Amino acid sequence: MKIRQYSYFQLVSSVVSAAEMTIRLGVEPDEVExxxxxxxxGRVRGVHTWRIEDSVEGAIDDQIERLIDRLEPGRAQLIAMTSDPDIWSRLSVVRYFHDPDGVHYAPGGTPIDEVRDWPRPLGWNLSVPTLQFLTSTATSLDVDEYDLSPTDEDAGCHD
Known part of the structure; x- marks a missing residue:
C-alpha cells in the first residue's frame, strides 16, 4: 500500500493576526492565513491561522517530534498565548491511504527481518514528553485519515 502523510501544528484566532502570533511566539511560520x-x-476565511508543517517521508511520530523541536524554544510564550481564550492550538495528522503519489510500506506477510528495510509501519506513538508538551500548551490533536482506494466504479467495474 502507498501512503502519503504529513503533520502540522497550527495556532488559530478570530481576533489575533498571524503576524502578531509570530511576534509573540518568536517562531517563523511555514504558512499563514x-x-x-x-x-x-469562494469561501471567506473566518479566522487567522499560523502554521508549521512537516511532510518529510517517514513515521508520523518522527514528524511530530520535529514540529515540537521547532516549537520548544517558544514553549513559554506558547503556553501564555494558549491561555488567551482568543487563541487555540491544534496538532494535525493527515494520512492518505492508497495514494498513487505516496510511499510504499511493507505489504502484509513481509518477513519481520525484511520489514526494517521498508519505511515505518502504519502505527505511530506519542512519547510522554510529546504528550506533556501538548498538554502544557493546551494543544488538541486532530487526526484525519482518507482511503483513496479506487471504488468499483472508479476501476471501471460495473454490475
Missing amino acids: VKGTTRAG
Missing part, C-alpha cells in the same frame, strides 16, 4: 481573505471555492 488572514481572516477575511477568500479561499479556493
Whole structure:
C-alpha cells in the first residue's frame, strides 16, 4: 500500500493576526492565513491561522517530534498565548491511504527481518514528553485519515 502523510501544528484566532502570533511566539511560520481573505471555492476565511508543517517521508511520530523541536524554544510564550481564550492550538495528522503519489510500506506477510528495510509501519506513538508538551500548551490533536482506494466504479467495474 502507498501512503502519503504529513503533520502540522497550527495556532488559530478570530481576533489575533498571524503576524502578531509570530511576534509573540518568536517562531517563523511555514504558512499563514488572514481572516477575511477568500479561499479556493469562494469561501471567506473566518479566522487567522499560523502554521508549521512537516511532510518529510517517514513515521508520523518522527514528524511530530520535529514540529515540537521547532516549537520548544517558544514553549513559554506558547503556553501564555494558549491561555488567551482568543487563541487555540491544534496538532494535525493527515494520512492518505492508497495514494498513487505516496510511499510504499511493507505489504502484509513481509518477513519481520525484511520489514526494517521498508519505511515505518502504519502505527505511530506519542512519547510522554510529546504528550506533556501538548498538554502544557493546551494543544488538541486532530487526526484525519482518507482511503483513496479506487471504488468499483472508479476501476471501471460495473454490475
